[in-house]
Amino acid sequence: MNTYLVLIPAFNESADLKKVLNDVRGNIPQADILVVNDGSTDHTSEIARNAGVMVLDIPYNIGYGGAVQTGFRFATEFVYDYVITIDGDAQHDPVSAKNLIKAMEETGADVVIGSRFLHGDYRMGVARKAGVLLFSKIAQWYTGVQFTDPTSGFQILNRKVFSYLAEENNYPLDYPDANIIMAMHKMKFTVTEAPVTMREKPGGKSMHSGYRPFIYVMRMFLSILMVLLRKEE
Amino acid sequence: MGIFLFIVILELVRRKKFREELSIIWLVIGICLILSSFADRVIDPLALRLGISYPPALVFILIFFLLVFAMLYFSLVVSDLKSKNKELSQKMALLEYRVSKITQEETSAIKD
Numbered sequence: 352m353n354t355y356l357v358l359i360p361a362f363n364e365s366a367d368l369k370k371v372l373n374d375v376r377g378n379i380p381q382a383d384i385l386v387v388n389d390g391s392t393d394h395t396s397e398i399a400r401n402a403g404v405m406v407l408d409i410p411y412n413i414g415y416g417g418a419v420q421t422g423f424r425f426a427t428e429f430v431y432d433y434v435i436t437i438d439g440d441a442q443h444d445p446v447s448a449k450n451l452i453k454a455m456e457e458t459g460a461d462v463v464i465g466s467r468f469l470h471g472d473y474r475m476g477v478a479r480k481a482g483v484l485l486f487s488k489i490a491q492w493y494t495g496v497q498f499t500d501p502t503s504g505f506q507i508l509n510r511k512v513f514s515y516l517a518e519e520n521n522y523p524l525d526y527p528d529a530n531i532i533m534a535m536h537k538m539k540f541t542v543t544e545a546p547v548t549m550r551e552k553p554g555g556k557s558m559h560s561g562y563r564p565f566i567y568v569m570r571m572f573l574s575i576l577m578v579l580l581r582k583e584e
Numbered sequence: 585m586g587i588f589l590f591i592v593i594l595e596l597v598r599r600k601k602f603r604e605e606l607s608i609i610w611l612v613i614g615i616c617l618i619l620s621s622f623a624d625r626v627i628d629p630l631a632l633r634l635g636i637s638y639p640p641a642l643v644f645i646l647i648f649f650l651l652v653f654a655m656l657y658f659s660l661v662v663s664d665l666k667s668k669n670k671e672l673s674q675k676m677a678l679l680e681y682r683v684s685k686i687t688q689e690e691t692s693a694i695k696d
Contacts, residue, residue: 387677407677413670421674428678524670 361439447547465505465547586617
């Protein structure tokens with residue numbers, strides 16, 4: 352069995368999934384591929400099955416974080432060494448996975464987060480930029496390391512980390528952000544960044560667009576506060 | 585109104601439409617409502633002592649607190665159900681994968 356598992360959480364991604372799977376196969380041929388279908392109402396599951404990759408079907412939509420955690424559980428059960436998470440909407444360019452793998456080998460970190468801001472520029476709205484900056488600054492204050500893109504879902508994690516995050520209450524149901532980086536730092540996992548390329552989404556349909564930003568910011572402050580308040584087990 | 589609420593809840597529990605654990609909090613509210621209509625002897629002096637010039641306002645305050653606690657309690661229950669529900673769906677997805685793998689192996693074994 353390969354030691355790398357590419358984990359693709361997908362919710363109604365039938366438009367892009369085929370392309371994502373082809374790109375992943377072409378660029379990370381040594382990895383097994385797992386699509387976690389998060390209660391999609393379209394043909395996401397069939398497309399993945401026809402492409403011959405492993406598929407987990409969650410019976411109804413439980414959220415991005417819940418889907419990723421299901422994949423972490425899978426990887427823990429089937430004893431993979433590394434998990435690479437890639438979004439199912441073709442936003443992440445699998446070519447960059449090499450950067451993540453390389454960074455992990457060179458730095459010996461437990462988690463490498465792919466950042467779209469380390470190299471090149473990526474356009475986004477002012478409000479989102481402010482939000483990303485705010486939480487990356489908080490994470491920097493706590494961990495002492497600069498994270499330019501804490502919301503990035505393009506990551507590589509080793510078994511120590513994903514088996515920890517696979518436990519019941521260690522991963523959020525919605526979108527992991529700076530709070531998870533801080534929680535990982537608290538658990539003494541080393542977290543670092545590597546540059547990746549991301550494509551701008553043509554439809555402008557972002558993971559965070561459905562979220563009312565104000566509530567999101569409040570919720571994230573609460574999660575961060577909780578990370579700080581919780582005692583280490 | 586308190587008596588009506590009390591009877592409706594008892595009937596719901598009897599028909600097993602309402603779990604006994606959860607109904608307790610509503611029964612308590614019902615009892616408080618019933619008592620509050622007889623409690624002017626307690627409420628009136630208490631309200632005056634607390635500096636509330638209109639005694640029924642104290643009743644509303646008490647009911648308000650009860651309702652806030654009831655809602656907090658239900659939020660807790662919903663939150664707990666949500667995480668249990670997540671666990672269940674994740675385990676189901678993983679089990680389904682294993683089952684379909686086993687059935688695949690079985691069917692291919694039969695064909696051979």
